[in-house]
Amino acid sequence: MGSRAVRRTVTAILVATWSFAVVSCAADESRTPVAVGADATTESVLLAEIYAQALARTGTPTTVVRDSPAPLADLDAGRIAVLPARNGALLDRWNPGAPARTPEAVGGAVNAALPQGLSVSDPADGTDLRPRLLVTPELGVTTVAALTPRCAELTAGYAAVPGLAATAPPQLADCAFAASRPYPDPAALRKALRDGEIQVGIVNGPPADADSADLVVLDDPKYALRAQNLLAVYRSGIFDRAESKKLNYVAGELTTEDLVDLIHQVDTGTAPAAAARTWLDAHGL
16 A cells, blocks of 8 residues: 555544544533432432532533422432432332331332332442431330330330431331320430430431430341331433442442431531542542
8 A cells, every 4th residue: 555545544544533532522511411319408418419429420420409399209200310319218109018128128129119210229238227216224125126015005206317318207017106296306305205205216317416325226137117228219221331330339338327427527517519529539439
């Protein structure tokens, strides 16, 4: 082949490569940012920032949509594409009568109940966000199973832990309290316990303050309370393999202690995006 022909061939290759690069860059720039939704709670906003920034590190454009009053409806309508959630809460919504209670069973039941067009990431097995039951030592029980036979003679109170996702008072397997009362915050709930106004206090996740030190947090190894592990629910077909793996990597690193610590950071002044970025950096994500 002559030198002129060689130059023509090289030029054609370069033009083709340049054209492909221009088209690829234009496609990347024109991609609509993936909207990650959140309600108004610190937990939801933090997790939205974590998932959005994790996806962004794969080169995916993302945006966080905060303060949605109905994020699952936004997901169904396509106004957002990703939503952090608790798998047990999703099951409570999609199939509340399902008998699944353990993490493995809840995971399977959620996959079976997924509405058409939605998928879920791996659950974060290190997160245990089941409600916690608090009693005084005088009640003489340390597990939910030991409490269950006495439920009919006890009055329970319920309060939400600030920063955690709001949930309805939980349904305990084989337990119906004689009465239940709402309280405005955990401090009022703890006072009611100590004063004997109620015998069982229920909060919507891990107590995050030292003022519960004189109370007993009941263990629940048999999952009388349905498992509540964090995951991401998202519109099916929107992610490639690298993006899906990144969501699952987050699940592999996130723990209950991490979440409680991050919520505390944000509630004491750290911006959610900064807290999420620091956590992602610390875990190599």
